Amino acid sequence: MTLLRGLDEIDWSALRHAYGSAEDVPGLLRAAAESVEAVDDLDSRLYHQGGFICDAAIAALPYLVELVSSPDTAYRIGLLELLGRLAHEANTIPRVDAGWPDAWAAALPRLLALLDDPGVAVRRELTSTLSAAVSDADAIVPALRARWDGEDDAAARLGIVLAAGDLAPGCTVGVLPETLVWLRDLRTSDDPQLRLAAETALSAAVGAQRPDLAVAVEALRGDIAIWRDVPWVGGASPELVPYFGGGAARLLGWIAGRIKDDPSARLDLCAAFIGDADADLRIGAVRLAAHLLSELRSPVERLLPGVSALCADASPAARSYAVLLIAGLDEGDPDLLADRLGDGAPLSRYGDERVSDLAAWGLAWREDPRCVPYLVERLAGTPPMVDAFTGSVLTASPPSILHSLAPLGGHADALLPAIRARMDGVDSGRTLARVLQEWGPPAAPAVPELVRLLDTEAAAQAAIAIGAIGSAAADAADALSERGEHRDERIAGQRRFALPWAFFKVTGDPAPLLEVADALLDQRYPGRDLRFLADLGAHGAAYADHFRMLMKSSDDWARTEAANAYHRVTGDVDTAADVLCGAAYDLARGEYLPFRWAAMRYLADMGGAVPGGWAVREILDSDRRHRNNGGWRGFAEDRELRALAARLLD
16 A cells, blocks of 8 residues: 555554544554545544644644545545644634644645646535635635636636635735735626625625625525535535425525624525525525524514414425424414414424424413413323423424423413323423422322332432422322432432422421531532522521622532522522622623523512612613523523513512
């Protein structure tokens, strides 16, 4: 084998990658000549999730370039993708190993030579790889432009344009002016797709430049097939098209991403296609609407009619995003949701989540009884019991059934039989016990099922639900008096503090909880367990000094829970509010973390404690969607925070 000479002369065992010793890298490099799996393994070890350039990547770089330069290598595209990711990290992270610049400088000429490679797929991907090396823009951009005249593949030509735009911020005065003039001249092309590429490239090159939306609209309504071969956009996986749309939806989303700092332009782009005759463009537009509305409140007025119309769209993907938005928005029409309770269209290839689950949640938080029969029926099947956390609205994942049932305590009589019938498993029991916790006393008929869960790994949640039911759960007192004892250490650990607390809430006797208070406070991270002691009220006054000490903790949750506990056992509002009010200032500045929502709940429950009127008013007046998460959860978080701010100002 003529490739990879000198590979074994390197002491790979002395080098490190994301998973430890790099002694496996030589074998993977050799296998990468023929194996897609080996390329994937190299990617996971040398790049992993980014944020660093490991010394194994520096040593491997010349061999990666050698492999990608050989026409006999099976998966050259994957290797180019890896090289692009490494180049991006090296040009992004603040500190890079001293060996990388020299290694990259030695590799770059061989990569530039690939601009003339016979493989069209290689030339297409190479433009994306090179676009990441901004620090070498002066060398790369002239090479790209030199290739332009001789490039006969339309997708590779678009890639050259986009790469030049991405690299332009790294160009010096000797290269930049001619590059900008070239891109400007391409805007007059007869090809609408080339004009679109030039517009987006100029927006990347010049921060104040925004793509002409008329050009984008014309291109999107034309023949866009070429973009599936352009790495910046790519093709849509056929199996995912029913849920996320195809090429047009993908391209529209990419264009919106290039103007992410201009909400007004994104709104115009969305409005242009939300009622389009092409289903794929409607999908792309409603997905963009979901992004806009998850960030800002102001687009609601303009987008709501179009989103509302899509609730009955022929495309399941368009319907799913529209129903998610109508369900989550305060302004959504609940009648549209009621019409979708029979919509069994799946939300993904996996699981049993349906469009109707989103509709039911939207009705439930509004306490609209039309969702109750649906939820009773859903409980008999396989409803989503676990939330899918997401940082965006790229998926229309519904909340677990917990969030649809929790607001419906007023309909406990209708729902309890179905709930009790599903509490035979640990996971379903834990989820449904949280529902019963939210309901409190109306959940009393389910106490026998909760007591049975005390012997499972759902013990803590079951005990908390019993405690929330209170004196109406008197029949559980004997089971709660067993406290932490259990043969299974994990279950015993769950019961240790939850059972004495529940016993106190049910019987009014604080003695068992006081007996374990010192052990609770001695935990390394008492955090949320402090809520148990907070409920002691005056019975816990002896621990006020301990809570005061924890109010200075560097741990956010411990500090927040300690402030609440201190107030609850002493009645001292001012001291606790001094700790908690920082959350309002941080939230007003857009610094979103879950403990800050908890702090605002505690402040609102105290009554009369208004931390900095400007901060609370800013929370209410801000156009930002106050959220720490994406999807349905982001809308719920924004709604809750605004309600808490309104209470504080009331």
